[in-house]
Amino acid sequence: MNSTTGGVVFERVTKKYGDVTAVDDVSFHVAQGELVTLLGPSGCGKTTTLRMVAGLEAVSGGRVLIGGTDVTLRAANERDVSMVFQSYALFPHMSVLENTCYGPLSMRTDRAKARAMARAKLAMLGLSEYEARLPSELSGGQQQRVAVARSLVLEPAVLLFDEPLSNLDAKLRRRVREEIRDLQQSLSLTVLYVTHDQEEALAVSDHIIVMDQGRIAQQGTPDDLYEKPQSRFLADFIGDANLVDGELRVDTNGASFVAGGVAVPVRAGAMASGPATLAIRPQRLRVVDAAQGLLPGACRRASYLGSRIEYIVATAWGELLVFDPDARHTRRRDDAVGIAFDPDAVIVLPR
Amino acid sequence: MEQAALAPAVFVPSSRDRATMVVTAIAVAALAMVPWAADGGPSALLRAVNGSTALWPTLAAALVALICSLREFDRGTATAAGFAVVWTFGAALAEGAAGPSFGAGAGIALTALTVALSRAIARRGVFNGDATIATIVVVIATLLVIFIFFPVAKALLAAGFDAQGRFAPQLALQRLLTEDIWGLGCFGGGTNCGVAINSAMLATIVGVTSTLLGLVFALVVQRGGQRYAGVLKLMSILPIVTPPFVIALALVVLFGRTGIVTGWLDAWFGIPRSRWIYGLPGVTLAQLLTFSPIAFMILYGALAAISPAMEEAAQTLRASRARVFRTVTWPLLRPALANAFLLSFVESLADFGNPIVLAGNFEVLSTKIFFAVAGAQNDPGRAAALAMVLLGLTLLAFWLQQRWMGRLSYVTVTGKGDGGTPGKLPRPLWYGCFGIAGTWMFFMLVCYAIILVGGFVKDIGRGDMALTLHHFAQGFGMDFGSRGTLFVGSAWDSLFTTIEVATVSAPLTALVGLLAAYVITRHRFVGRRAFEFLTMVSFAIPGTVIGVSYIVAFNVAPLELTGGMAILVLCFVFRNMPVGVRAGVAALAQIDKSLDEASSTLRASTLRTLREIVLPLLRPAIFTTLIFSFTHAMTAVSAVIFLASAKYNLATVYVINRVEAGEYPLAIAYSTVLIFVMLGVLFGMQRLVGDARLGRRAAQPMLVTGH
Incomplete structure (x- = not known):
C-alpha cells in the first residue's frame, strides 16, 4: 500500500480566526484503507481539521493532499471527499432516494444511472424499503444510515465522519459503530473520523490522533495510546487513570517513585531523577487487607456496579480509584486496607 | 517555531x-x-x-x-x-x-x-473565492447605493442649493432653523407650532397610546385563552390589507361636519356641528386605529414568550395575582413596550395617508414635504430641509431602539418548552382591559363597516343612505359592447397599473431580499456587517423622504426614470427589501447550515445548493415576502404619490385625489375593492403556503408593518 498516493496528507496546516489559532501546525496522514480518528476534548480543533479536509474551511497555512493531489485551494465541491455530518444534514424536503441521488446528479450523471447507484448503496445498508420516505419519517438510526449511504454513493477517495454517533442513544451507538467499522473494513474505505468519545475511538480506529488546544498531543494505535501515554493529558483523557505527582529517583539499584513519604519501585525507562507523575489505571490496582500491599489506606467509598466494585481509597498519595472485578468480596466504608500493584503496570511521566 | x-x-x-x-x-x-x-x-x-x-x-x-x-x-x-x-x-x-x-x-x-x-x-480570494457569492453581494450593494444612498444624499444636499442651483450652505441652515419647523407657538397660547414640533408631539401621543392599547389587547387575547384567537388573526391581517387612508375616510364619514355621529349629536343633544376631527384629534385617532394592531402584535408575541413557569414560580412563592403581574409579568414586558412605542412613533412620523385626509391646519412633516415639492411651491431646497428633519427624527428613534433593546432584552424562552398555562390577570385589571379592548374593537369594526357599506349607498358622508351601485359603475364600469369588453370605469387604469407594478415588484423584492439574507447568514466575508446594515437601512427611511429623493435624483440624466413604470417598481423593490431580508434571515436561522455543507461536499456548486436546497426550504419565507411586497405595493402612498404619473397612476394616489376633490363615495368604493383584492391574494397565497409547509419548519408569523 503506497500511503503517499492514496489517502489524505495533511501537511503543516494552520487555521486562524483573527488572533485565535484553532489549528496550529498540524501534520498527519491517513493511509488508504485505514480508519483514522481525530480525538480530543471540545474546542481542541478536531472538527476544524476535518472541515479543512472537506474544504468547508479554508486553511490559513499549509497543504492538504487527497489521493496525491494538492487540493488546498479547491472548494468543497471540487474535492473527492464525502462527509457524514453530526446532524446527518439530510435534506428534509427530499425522499431518501432523492437524498442519495443528490451527489451523482451534482456530477451530471444521468438520472437513471444516478438512481441505480443510489439504490445499490441503499440496498447495501438495508434501506431499500425506505427509499420513498422523507427523512422525518425515519428513526435516528435509519437517518444515520441514509447519511452514510448518501456519502458512499460517489465512492469518494476519503470518507469523513463528524461525530456520527452523538445523536444516537447509548445502545444504538455501540451497534452503529460496529456497523461503520465492518463497512469500512469490507469496502476498505479510507476514513477520517472525529469524536470526543475515547471509548468510541478505541473501538473503531486503526490509528488515533489525539488533539489538544489545536495541536496533536499524541498519535498511535489504540493500545499504544492506552498503554503508553506520553503525557499527563493523554493518560487522563484516554481511559481512567489515577495521577500522582511526586519525584522519580534513579540510582544504580533501579528506579523508585516517591510521593507522600512512600516510595515504590517503578520502571523508569530512559528518564532521569526529578519531578514526575505516576499514572495508574484503576483496574491495575488491587485492594488488599490492611498491612499488605505497597500503600496503606482507608476505604472511603465502595460502589457496587455488578461487573465490578469501584473503590475510592484514601492514601498518602491522595484518593485513588480502584476497580475490583471480584464483586463478591466487599469492603466497607472506613475499613483499613492496603493497595497493591505491579511495578510493570504503572506509567511514569515527566512532570 | x-x-x-x-x-x-x-x-x-x-x-x-x-x-x-x-x-x-x-x-x-x-x-x-x-x-x-x-x-x-x-x-x-x-x-x-x-x-x-x-x-x-x-x-x-x-x-x-x-x-x-x-x-x-x-x-x-x-x-x-x-x-x-x-x-x-x-x-x-x-x-x-x-x-x-x-x-x-x-x-x-x-x-x-x-x-x-x-x-x-x-x-x-475575496469572498472566500466564491464567485456566485461575490456577484450577489457586489451587485446588490451597488444597486442599494444607486437606488437608496445616491437619491437620498442628492435630495438632502438640495437643502444647500439656491433656486439657481448655486451652492449656498448658509441657506441650508436658514431653511433648517425656521419658525415654521421649530416654532413653539402653540404652547404659549399662540396659534401654531412648527411642523417638526407637531410631528414629534403627534408621534409621542400616538406612540404612548397605541402601546397601551396594544398591551390591553395583548393581555385580553393572550390571557383570555383560545376564545379570542379570532381577534389575533384579525389584528394580524388588518394592517396588511388596509390602505393607509381608509381609517381616515371612515372617521370623516362618522365625525366630519356632515358626519353620521355629528348629525346624531346635533339632533339629540344639540351639540353644534364642528370641524374638530380635522387636526390633531382626528389624525391621532386615525393613527391609533391604524397602528395599535402593530403594537398589539409585538406585545402579544412578548407576552406569549414569557414562560408560564416564571409566573407559577412567583405564585408558589406566595405572590398574589397582582404581585405576580407587578413583579414578574410587567418587568419582563418592558423591552417589548419600548419596542412597540418606538415602532408606533416611527410609523406615525412616516404616515402620510391619514394626515393628508385629516390634518387640516395641523401640519406635519410628511405632508409638508409633499406640498413643498408638489403644487405651487415647488421648492426642492425646502423639501430637502424638511426631509432632513424627518429623517433625523426617525433615525433618532431607531437609534434609541437599538440602544435600549441591546440592554433591555431578557431572554425568557429556553430550548425546552415549559408546561403550564398562562397566569390569570388580577381581577380589576382584567375587567379594565376587557372593557377598553371591547370598546376599541367595536370602534374599529364600525370604521371598517362604514367602508364596506359606504361604497353601496348614495352619499354616506352626508347621511344619504339610498342603496346604489353608481359609485362602482363610475369607477369599475364595464361595457360588454359589440367591440368586446371595454373597461370604461375611471378607476380601471390605476387598478391595472397597481396590480401590474405589485406583480412585477413582489418577486423581485423576494429575490433580492432573500439572496441578501442568504449571503448574510451563510457566508463569512469581509464587510458582511456593513452589507447587512446597507440592506436594512432603507427600512428606517420614511416613504416621503424616499419619494422626494427619487423625484430629485431620477428626473435628469443619466438616470432619468420619472414618469415611467420602472421607477415605481424600483421604489417598491428597494423599500420593501428589508422585509425580505428579515424573513429570510429568520427562516435561514431555522435551517441547519450543515445542509448547505452537505450539498457542497456532494459536489454541488453554490448555485445548485441555492436552487435545490436553500430555495425549497425557504418557501414559507418566500411566500411571506411575496405577500408583504404585493400588498404593500398596493397600499403604499407616501413614496409613490411623488412618482405616479398621469400615464402610470396608482390606486392609492387615485383615491387620494378623489378625496381631495371631495368624492368620498368613489374613494370608499375603491378602498373596498382594494381591500378585497388584497384579501383574495392573501388567502390564495396562504392556501398555497399551507400545502408547502414542511412540518416543524413552519416559519414564525412575520410582523409586517406599512408606512
Whole structure:
C-alpha cells in the first residue's frame, strides 16, 4: 500500500480566526484503507481539521493532499471527499432516494444511472424499503444510515465522519459503530473520523490522533495510546487513570517513585531523577487487607456496579480509584486496607 | 517555531474561468453595438467616435478588462472593470442633464462590468473565492447605493442649493432653523407650532397610546385563552390589507361636519356641528386605529414568550395575582413596550395617508414635504430641509431602539418548552382591559363597516343612505359592447397599473431580499456587517423622504426614470427589501447550515445548493415576502404619490385625489375593492403556503408593518 498516493496528507496546516489559532501546525496522514480518528476534548480543533479536509474551511497555512493531489485551494465541491455530518444534514424536503441521488446528479450523471447507484448503496445498508420516505419519517438510526449511504454513493477517495454517533442513544451507538467499522473494513474505505468519545475511538480506529488546544498531543494505535501515554493529558483523557505527582529517583539499584513519604519501585525507562507523575489505571490496582500491599489506606467509598466494585481509597498519595472485578468480596466504608500493584503496570511521566 | 515561514494560503483559481471572459465580452459587445442612451441612438463606441470624450475611458477600461480576463490576469480585470463602472457613473453624473440618459447599452455594459468585477475579486480570494457569492453581494450593494444612498444624499444636499442651483450652505441652515419647523407657538397660547414640533408631539401621543392599547389587547387575547384567537388573526391581517387612508375616510364619514355621529349629536343633544376631527384629534385617532394592531402584535408575541413557569414560580412563592403581574409579568414586558412605542412613533412620523385626509391646519412633516415639492411651491431646497428633519427624527428613534433593546432584552424562552398555562390577570385589571379592548374593537369594526357599506349607498358622508351601485359603475364600469369588453370605469387604469407594478415588484423584492439574507447568514466575508446594515437601512427611511429623493435624483440624466413604470417598481423593490431580508434571515436561522455543507461536499456548486436546497426550504419565507411586497405595493402612498404619473397612476394616489376633490363615495368604493383584492391574494397565497409547509419548519408569523 503506497500511503503517499492514496489517502489524505495533511501537511503543516494552520487555521486562524483573527488572533485565535484553532489549528496550529498540524501534520498527519491517513493511509488508504485505514480508519483514522481525530480525538480530543471540545474546542481542541478536531472538527476544524476535518472541515479543512472537506474544504468547508479554508486553511490559513499549509497543504492538504487527497489521493496525491494538492487540493488546498479547491472548494468543497471540487474535492473527492464525502462527509457524514453530526446532524446527518439530510435534506428534509427530499425522499431518501432523492437524498442519495443528490451527489451523482451534482456530477451530471444521468438520472437513471444516478438512481441505480443510489439504490445499490441503499440496498447495501438495508434501506431499500425506505427509499420513498422523507427523512422525518425515519428513526435516528435509519437517518444515520441514509447519511452514510448518501456519502458512499460517489465512492469518494476519503470518507469523513463528524461525530456520527452523538445523536444516537447509548445502545444504538455501540451497534452503529460496529456497523461503520465492518463497512469500512469490507469496502476498505479510507476514513477520517472525529469524536470526543475515547471509548468510541478505541473501538473503531486503526490509528488515533489525539488533539489538544489545536495541536496533536499524541498519535498511535489504540493500545499504544492506552498503554503508553506520553503525557499527563493523554493518560487522563484516554481511559481512567489515577495521577500522582511526586519525584522519580534513579540510582544504580533501579528506579523508585516517591510521593507522600512512600516510595515504590517503578520502571523508569530512559528518564532521569526529578519531578514526575505516576499514572495508574484503576483496574491495575488491587485492594488488599490492611498491612499488605505497597500503600496503606482507608476505604472511603465502595460502589457496587455488578461487573465490578469501584473503590475510592484514601492514601498518602491522595484518593485513588480502584476497580475490583471480584464483586463478591466487599469492603466497607472506613475499613483499613492496603493497595497493591505491579511495578510493570504503572506509567511514569515527566512532570 | 517556524510558524512565520508558512506561506498564507493564496487563492489560485483551480480552473479556467470562462464566465468572467463571457461577461466582459458581453460588456464590450454592448458598448460597441447596443444603443447607449434611453432614447435609442448610437452605441457608446459611435458616440465616442463622434466626440463624446467622456466615454473614451469607459471603452478603454472595458477593453482592458476583456484582455485581462482572456489572459486570466484577475487583478487587471478587477481594476479595469471597477474603474469603468465608477468612471462611467461619475462622468455621467458630472455631465448631468446635458448628457444622455442611460439606456439598454449602458445598463447591459455596466451590469456586465460589475459582475466581471465581482468574479475577478472572488478569484483573488475575496469572498472566500466564491464567485456566485461575490456577484450577489457586489451587485446588490451597488444597486442599494444607486437606488437608496445616491437619491437620498442628492435630495438632502438640495437643502444647500439656491433656486439657481448655486451652492449656498448658509441657506441650508436658514431653511433648517425656521419658525415654521421649530416654532413653539402653540404652547404659549399662540396659534401654531412648527411642523417638526407637531410631528414629534403627534408621534409621542400616538406612540404612548397605541402601546397601551396594544398591551390591553395583548393581555385580553393572550390571557383570555383560545376564545379570542379570532381577534389575533384579525389584528394580524388588518394592517396588511388596509390602505393607509381608509381609517381616515371612515372617521370623516362618522365625525366630519356632515358626519353620521355629528348629525346624531346635533339632533339629540344639540351639540353644534364642528370641524374638530380635522387636526390633531382626528389624525391621532386615525393613527391609533391604524397602528395599535402593530403594537398589539409585538406585545402579544412578548407576552406569549414569557414562560408560564416564571409566573407559577412567583405564585408558589406566595405572590398574589397582582404581585405576580407587578413583579414578574410587567418587568419582563418592558423591552417589548419600548419596542412597540418606538415602532408606533416611527410609523406615525412616516404616515402620510391619514394626515393628508385629516390634518387640516395641523401640519406635519410628511405632508409638508409633499406640498413643498408638489403644487405651487415647488421648492426642492425646502423639501430637502424638511426631509432632513424627518429623517433625523426617525433615525433618532431607531437609534434609541437599538440602544435600549441591546440592554433591555431578557431572554425568557429556553430550548425546552415549559408546561403550564398562562397566569390569570388580577381581577380589576382584567375587567379594565376587557372593557377598553371591547370598546376599541367595536370602534374599529364600525370604521371598517362604514367602508364596506359606504361604497353601496348614495352619499354616506352626508347621511344619504339610498342603496346604489353608481359609485362602482363610475369607477369599475364595464361595457360588454359589440367591440368586446371595454373597461370604461375611471378607476380601471390605476387598478391595472397597481396590480401590474405589485406583480412585477413582489418577486423581485423576494429575490433580492432573500439572496441578501442568504449571503448574510451563510457566508463569512469581509464587510458582511456593513452589507447587512446597507440592506436594512432603507427600512428606517420614511416613504416621503424616499419619494422626494427619487423625484430629485431620477428626473435628469443619466438616470432619468420619472414618469415611467420602472421607477415605481424600483421604489417598491428597494423599500420593501428589508422585509425580505428579515424573513429570510429568520427562516435561514431555522435551517441547519450543515445542509448547505452537505450539498457542497456532494459536489454541488453554490448555485445548485441555492436552487435545490436553500430555495425549497425557504418557501414559507418566500411566500411571506411575496405577500408583504404585493400588498404593500398596493397600499403604499407616501413614496409613490411623488412618482405616479398621469400615464402610470396608482390606486392609492387615485383615491387620494378623489378625496381631495371631495368624492368620498368613489374613494370608499375603491378602498373596498382594494381591500378585497388584497384579501383574495392573501388567502390564495396562504392556501398555497399551507400545502408547502414542511412540518416543524413552519416559519414564525412575520410582523409586517406599512408606512
